[in-house]
Amino acid sequence: MMRAILPLAALALMTSASALAAKTDRNAVPAATPDGPAIDCVQISAIRDTRVHGDKVIDFHMRGGKVYRNELPYQCSSLGFEERFSYQTSINRLCSVDVITVLRNPPLTQGPSCGLGKFQPVKLARKK
Incomplete structure (x- = not known):
């Protein structure tokens, strides 16, 4: 059971990091x-x-x-x-x-x- 939770937690962390990166890129000054x-x-x-x-x-x-x-x-x-x-x-x-x-x-x-x-x-x- 613990092994299934770790990949899900890693996936959630990567998803929030990519959402933050997308927000940062959108605010980049062209x-x-x-x-x-x-x-x-x-x-x-x-x-x-x-x-x-x-x-x-x-x-x-x-x-x-x-x-x-x-x-x-x-x-x-x-x-x-x-x-x-x-x-x-x-x-x-x-x-x-x-x-x-x-x-x-x-x-x-x-x-x-x-x-x-x-x-x-x-x-x-x-x-x-």
Whole structure:
């Protein structure tokens, strides 16, 4: 009986290690090269989607294909784990002076709030 338990425990440990490795790889920051000067704001209506890379980098994919990388000035705890955030602004732009708030799940609650950096247009490296 003990011999059957050891392989199962080893399998469970390997499964959790590979799940952690997959989460870490997903948060890896893709290689990119700057594609022009950084800007202070982007139009909210032009944001197609966002991709969080760890606790400090968010890529904003815009309609039309342009990508803006925002490197937060400080680590934003749990942003890379949760990979989702909210923001509030009184104008139709998201700017480097704005603050994002990490959304935790379950249940959907607010986490830490963190300041944004400038929006650097980038060309993402092609995946091999």
